[in-house]
Structure formats: structure tokens, C-alpha cells
Amino acid sequence: MSRSSSRLSVWVLSGLTWGIILVMLILPLVLIFTEALRDGISASLASFSDPDALQAIRLTVVMTILSVIINTFCGVMAAWALSRYRFTGRSALITLIELPISISPVVAGLVWLLLFGAQGWWGDIMLRLGFPVAFAAPGILLATLFVTFPYVTRTLLPLMEQQGRISEEAAMLLGAGFWQILFRVTLPEARWALLSGILLTTARAMGEFGAVSVVSGHIPGMTETMPLHIETLYNGYQTVAAFSMATLLALMAMVTVAARSVLEKQSGQKESSSVTSGAKAV
Amino acid sequence: MISAVFGRIRRGDPLPGFGLSFGVTVLWVGLLVILPLTALALRPWHDGGGAMLAALTDGRTLASLRTTFFCAAAAALLNIPLGVVIAWSLARTRFPGCRIADALIDLPFAIPTAVTGITLATLYGPHGWLGQIFTLAGLRIAYTKAGIVLALMFVGLPFIIRSVEPVLRNLPGDAEEAATLLGASPSQIVTKIVLPPLLPAVVTGFGLAFARGIGEYGSVIFIAGNRPWVSEIAPLLVVVRLQEFDYAGATSVALILLLTSFLCLGAVAVLRRRLARMTGEENAA
Numbered sequence: 001m002s003r004s005s006s007r008l009s010v011w012v013l014s015g016l017t018w019g020i021i022l023v024m025l026i027l028p029l030v031l032i033f034t035e036a037l038r039d040g041i042s043a044s045l046a047s048f049s050d051p052d053a054l055q056a057i058r059l060t061v062v063m064t065i066l067s068v069i070i071n072t073f074c075g076v077m078a079a080w081a082l083s084r085y086r087f088t089g090r091s092a093l094i095t096l097i098e099l100p101i102s103i104s105p106v107v108a109g110l111v112w113l114l115l116f117g118a119q120g121w122w123g124d125i126m127l128r129l130g131f132p133v134a135f136a137a138p139g140i141l142l143a144t145l146f147v148t149f150p151y152v153t154r155t156l157l158p159l160m161e162q163q164g165r166i167s168e169e170a171a172m173l174l175g176a177g178f179w180q181i182l183f184r185v186t187l188p189e190a191r192w193a194l195l196s197g198i199l200l201t202t203a204r205a206m207g208e209f210g211a212v213s214v215v216s217g218h219i220p221g222m223t224e225t226m227p228l229h230i231e232t233l234y235n236g237y238q239t240v241a242a243f244s245m246a247t248l249l250a251l252m253a254m255v256t257v258a259a260r261s262v263l264e265k266q267s268g269q270k271e272s273s274s275v276t277s278g279a280k281a282v
Numbered sequence: 283m284i285s286a287v288f289g290r291i292r293r294g295d296p297l298p299g300f301g302l303s304f305g306v307t308v309l310w311v312g313l314l315v316i317l318p319l320t321a322l323a324l325r326p327w328h329d330g331g332g333a334m335l336a337a338l339t340d341g342r343t344l345a346s347l348r349t350t351f352f353c354a355a356a357a358a359l360l361n362i363p364l365g366v367v368i369a370w371s372l373a374r375t376r377f378p379g380c381r382i383a384d385a386l387i388d389l390p391f392a393i394p395t396a397v398t399g400i401t402l403a404t405l406y407g408p409h410g411w412l413g414q415i416f417t418l419a420g421l422r423i424a425y426t427k428a429g430i431v432l433a434l435m436f437v438g439l440p441f442i443i444r445s446v447e448p449v450l451r452n453l454p455g456d457a458e459e460a461a462t463l464l465g466a467s468p469s470q471i472v473t474k475i476v477l478p479p480l481l482p483a484v485v486t487g488f489g490l491a492f493a494r495g496i497g498e499y500g501s502v503i504f505i506a507g508n509r510p511w512v513s514e515i516a517p518l519l520v521v522v523r524l525q526e527f528d529y530a531g532a533t534s535v536a537l538i539l540l541l542t543s544f545l546c547l548g549a550v551a552v553l554r555r556r557l558a559r560m561t562g563e564e565n566a567a
Contacts, residue, residue, distance in 0.1 A: 009468065014377030017368050024364070024436060025386050027411065028401045029393075035404060074310035081303035085295060096311050099319070102547050104497025105395070106517040107536045110524065111318035114325050119529055121321060145314055168297060178299035207394025209500035214521060227396035227500070234400045234504065246397040253392040261385055 032250050035243035047241035048248075052221040056229035056245075059137070063225065064205040067144045071201055075152030076194070080182065082153070083160035084168065094157075100149040108146045109214025112139055135217030140225065143211040148201045155197035159190050192267035196260050203256040207249060322540070325533040337531040338538070342510055343519060347538065350516040353427055354495030357434035358442075358488045364435075365442025365487060366480070372443070373450035387444070390437050395500025402433050403504040425507030430515060433502045438491030445487030449480060482557045489550035493543040 036044050047053060078097060082090060100108065116133035117123050126133050133139045167189065171181045187194060209227040216223040220232055226249055233242035326334040337343060371377055372384055390398070406413045406423040416423050423429050453476075461471050499517040507513045514522075516535055523532035 010375050010377065013367065013371050013375060014380075017371040017377065017383060018379070020364050020368060021383055021386055023412075024439060025389050028398070028405055028436070029389065031405050031411065032397065032401050035401075074306055077303040077306040078310065080299060081307050084297060085300055085304075087304075093307065093311065096315050099315055102493060102497075102543050104499065104517050104520075104536070104539050104543070106499050106520045107322070107497070107540055110520060110532060110536050111322045113524065114321040114529070114533065115318060117529075119527070142314070146318070149314060165297060172297055178302065182299070203392055207392075207397070209394060209396040209399075210517065213500075214524065227394050230396045230400060231504075239404075242400055246400060249394050250397050253394060253397075254389075257385065257388055257392045 029250070032243055032246050035239060036247040038243075039240050043240055044244040044247075047238070047244045050241070052224065052232075053229060053241070053245065055221050056224045056226050057248075059140070059224070060206055060226040063137070063140055063144050064202055066141055067148050067205045068198060068201050070145060071148050072152050072194075072198055075150075075197065076156065076182075076187070078153045079156035079160055080186065083157055084165050097150050097153050100146050103146075105147060105208065105210025106214055109143050109211035111146070112142045112215050116142075134215055135219070135223060137223065139215035140212050140223060143215045144205050144208055147208050147211050148204045151200040151204065152194070152197035155193045155200065156190055159193040160186070163189055192263050196263050199256045199260050199263075203253050206252055322533060322536060326530055326537060329530045333530045334534050337523075337528075337534040340531070342514070343516075343531070343535060345511045346514045346516045346519040347535070349427065349430070349512075349514060350496055350539075351542075353430040353434055353515070354492050354498075357431045357438055357495055358491040360431070361435050361439050361442045361491060362484055362488060365439060366446055366484065368439075369443045369446040369450055373447050374455075387440050390440050395437075395498070396504075398436060398501035399433070399504035402429075402436060402501065406432060406505060424505050425509075425513065427513055429505035429507065430502050430513060433505050434491075434495040434498060437498055437501050438495055441490040441494065442484070442487035445490065446480060446483045449483040453479060482553055486550050486553055486557075489546050489553070493546040493550075496543055496546075497539055 048057075078093075082094060113134055114120050115122060116126055116139060118134070120134070123134060131138070133142070167185050168181050171185045176184065207227055208225075209231070212225055213228055213231070216225070216228060218224060218228055218232070220229070224232065226245055230242050230245050230249070233239075233245065326337075368383070368387065372380060372387075377383075403424055404410050406416070406429060408414075408417060408422075408424065410424070413424060421428070423432060457475050458471055461475050466474070497517060499515075499521075502515055503518055506515060506518070508515075508518055516539055520532045520535050520539075523529075523535065
């Protein structure tokens with residue numbers, strides 16, 4: 001009797017689980033695609049030929065690539081310093097690196113206006129130098145760098161801690177320099193974690209809305225990234241165009257999620273990474 | 283100066299690269315984190331404490347803060363039963379499609395907030411698939427506080443699941459088996475054996491979801507309706523104040539949001555450390 005009741009409870013439980021997932025996660029996802037294709041696929045595709053849409057895609061791609069390059073390089077350096085050496089202030093540095101994750105996107109945009117906005121510390125100077133930061137591409141880059149700041153270090157650090165520095169010391173004794181050790185020994189061993197961190201950075205950089213919305217000034221065809229352009233289209237009742245752009249962003253996001261779960265399987269550390277992924281996205 | 287303080291410790295280390303990697307890290311953190319946050323911390327006092335106090339005691343500000351805290355707490359609370367059920371299924375049973383379900387859970391982390399925002403606003407809007415059903419029942423979701431709570435539930439659900447799931451996986455199943463053999467009813471097993479050790483993980487998940495909910499912007503503003511005093515969230519008020527060039531008002535609200543989420547995550551960190559120590563001691567014994 002207890003066996004059949006436990007089997008029943010499994011059925012009830014899995015039914016409940018799928019019910020929640022269906023209403024809360026799958027329905028919204030399906031709606032993105034159906035709204036985009038409401039007037040047929042050609043209408044959906046045609047919305048991408050709009051010059052403002054193309055400029056938004058171009059700006060998003062450039063900002064994402066730049067942020068990934070800068071935060072990956074600096075993030076690897078930080079992971080190396082934090083995992084290979086022990087020094088005073090190390091834990092303070094780790095806390096500072098993790099700080100941006102817990103900050104509201106709106107605040108992440110606001111801080112750059114306080115530095116480079118019209119009333120900001122250096123807003124006037126930058127304008128006079130002919131290099132506006134606020135309401136221009138450099139401001140968008142700074143905001144994107146801020147919100148994607150910790151991801152590479154966060155995914156690399158636990159793994160590099162765990163691996164220890166024995167291989168690096170061996171390489172050093174064999175006469176390898178810093179760059180050689182980094183590229184020939186450390187990074188190959190940590191390549192899955194590194195790739196996972198890069199994917200997280202990419203996904204977050206592409207989709208950032210609040211921070212970029214505050215610093216960019218929202219100028220169509222100039223400082224609008226893809227998420228901002230979605231807002232403009234949606235508020236202008238261009239539903240098909242808005243959801244077509246949303247579909248593109250959502251597809252890119254889903255590809256990164258799928259790629260990360262493949263990576264996790266590759267590195268066989270599914271357990272540990274799913275534990276941290278909750279905190280990772282805070 | 284900074285490197286003199288920090289760097290001295292490792293002068294004797296033969297492994298190359300400390301100076302370079304440490305220098306890059308300090309420069310990176312200094313320019314992108316410390317500098318902007320310092321500007322934020324200093325700005326509200328720029329116009330004197332009076333201006334800050336005026337900004338914070340403003341009725342619209344207080345109303346928006348109340349809306350934000352209430353909706354974030356309600357969403358995180360409502361997510362607890364949903365999250366625990368899903369985490370339980372994922373950790374304890376191999377139900378049909380569990381691999382797909384596991385992958386879908388992380389979706390809210392990945393989908394850009396603006397996409398979430400317009401999607402939920404359409405789904406729960408008066409003509410949306412679910413909005414129509416609620417309208418028949420006489421309920422309005424979109425453009426009310428209920429819409430804000432729903433958006434925050436979407437964003438926060440993975441935090442609860444991913445906090446509870448690993449604990450459930452590591453919890454030995456033999457206590458439940460023993461209880462079954464001793465004749466405990468399923469409800470007794472759940473309330474007396476399963477839920478108590480889950481509590482710290484549930485609180486952790488609640489804290490993470492709440493902290494995220496306080497700051498959330500993109501997924502909320504489309505469905506919220508944004509009526510001042512009623513359904514205006516605090517992050518939106520920051521944007522509104524900025525558009526009015528009221529920097530003191532914007533930074534005051536921003537600082538409150540910042541401090542609340544730091545406090546919340548600090549409490550979660552303390553709880554986690556205590557939890558780790560507890561499970562560590564259990565393993566040792």
C-alpha cells in the first residue's frame with residue numbers, strides 16, 4: 001500500500017512541477033515566438049531591415065564584444081592573483097569584485113551619470129574634450145562592464161583554487177614565464193570554467209536594459225541597444241517588430257544557456273556549478 | 283601606495299606574475315567599482331543633509347519604497363511553495379522530462395529583462411492568454427501591484443529552486459524511510475523530517491530572490507502601469523528623478539536600494555556560513 005501511495009505522490013508531484021513550469025516559464029516563452037510571427041514570418045523578418053533596428057543590433061554586438069574582452073582579460077588576471085597568492089586584503093578584493101552583482105541595474109547606470117553626466121564630477125571636462133561619455137557609446141560600455149563585472153572571476157576562482165598551484169610551480173621550475181604558464185598550463189586546465197564565465201558575460205551584456213537605459217539617453221538610431229529598441233517599439237505599438245527583436249535576443253540567450261549546460265556536462269561538475277548558479281545571477 | 287600595503291606580503295614568492303595580475307585587478311576594481319560607488323555614496327550629501335532628508339520623506343518616495351519592498355517580499359514568499367515542489371521533484375524523483383525541466387529552470391536568469399517585461403505584460407494584459415482568464419474571474423493583473431508581484435515571481439523562482447535543490451540532494455533519504463517504517467504518515471514525514479533541515483536553504487533562497495526583486499527594473503516596468511503613489515517601483519522613481527534632474531532625490535533612493543540589498547545578501551552570507559559549519563560538523567561526527 002505504501003508503495004502505491006508513494007508512486008501516486010510521485011505522479012502528483014511531477015504533475016504539479018510541470019504545471020508550474022508550463023504556466024510560469026513555457027507559456028511566456030511560447031508567447032514571444034507567436035507574437036513575433038503573428039503577421040507571418042516575412043513581416044517579422046522585414047522588421048529587421050529598419051535602419052534603427054540594424055543600428056541597435058550593431059551597437060549591441062560591439063558593446064558585448066568590448067565588454068567580454070575587457071572583463072575576461074581583467075577577470076582572468078584577478079582569478080590568477082586571488083587563487084595563486086595569499087595577501088592581506090584578498091577577501092576584501094573578492095567582496096568588491098562580487099559587489100556589482102547585487103546592485104540594481106538602475107543604480108549601475110546612475111553611478112556613471114554621477115561621474116560623467118551634465119552635473120557629474122567630470123561631465124563638463126569630457127564634453128569640452130569632445131569625448132562625451134554620458135548619453136553616448138562610452139557610457140553604455142561602462143554600464144555594461146559594471147553589470148558583467150564579476151562573472152569570469154566568479155566561475156574561474158573556485159576551480160583554480162581547487163586545482164592549486166603545483167602545475168604552475170613545475171612549469172616555473174622548467175623555466176616558463178608568466179604568460180607561458182597562464183596560456184599553456186593554467187587556462188587549458190580551466191578552459192570549461194573560463195568558457196562558461198565568458199558565456200555568462202555575453203548573455204548578460206547583450207540583454208542589459210536598466211543600466212544602459214539610464215546612461216544612454218535612449219536616442220533611436222544612435223544610443224539604442226537591442227533591449228532599449230525593444231522598449232521603443234513596444235511603447236510605439238509595433239508589437240511584431242518588438243517581439244521579433246525579442247525573439248532574436250531570447251534565442252541568443254537560450255543558446256548560451258544550452259551551451260553552458262553542455263559545458264557543465266563536459267567538465268563533469270554539474271553539481272557544484274548548479275549550486276553556485278543561483279548565487280551567480282544575483 | 284595600495285600595492286605597497288597589499289604587495290609586500292608576497293615579495294618572496296617565486297611564482298611570476300603577482301605584480302602584473304595584482305596591478306591589473308586593483309586598477310580594474312578601482313576604476314569600475316570603487317570609483318563609481320564612491321561617487322554614489324558622496325552625492326546625496328552634496329546638497330546638504332536637508333535635501334536628502336526632504337527627498338527621503340517625500341510621500342511619493344515612501345510610497346514607491348513601500349511598493350517595492352511589499353511586492354518583492356510577496357513574490358519571494360509565494361515562490362517558496364512553488365520552488366520547493368520543483369526542487370523536490372528535481373532532486374528526488376526521475377519524472378518524465380526532468381532533464382528538460384532542469385534546463386528550463388534557469389531560463390529567467392538568461393532571458394533579458396526587457397524581453398521578460400513585454401512578454402509578461404502581453405501574457406497577463408487584458409487581451410493576453412492568461413489575462414483573459416483572470417478578467418473572466420474579475421481580476422486585473424496587468425498594471426496593478428499583482429502584475430509587479432508576478433514579474434518578480436518569474437525573475438525570482440530559480441533562486442529558491444537552486445538554493446533548496448542541492449540541500450535536498452544531500453539530505454540522506456534513510457530518515458524518511460525509517461519514518462515510513464515506523465508508521466509516520468506522509469504529512470508527518472514532510473512537516474517533521476523533511477522541512478526542518480530545509481529551512482536555512484529556503485531562507486537563503488528567499489533572501490536572494492528578495493534582494494533581486496528590490497532592484498529589478500526591466501521585467502517590472504512594462505506590466506506595472508507605473509502610476510505614482512500606486513504601482514510605481516523605487517528603481518523607476520530613480521529614473522524619474524534623474525529625468526527631472528533631481529540628482530539628490532535619485533541618489534537618495536538609490537542608496538536605500540543599495541543598502542537594503544547589501545544587508546539582505548550579508549545576512550544570507552552569514553546564514554550560509556553557519557549552514558556550512560553545521561553540515562561540516564555533522565559530517566565530522
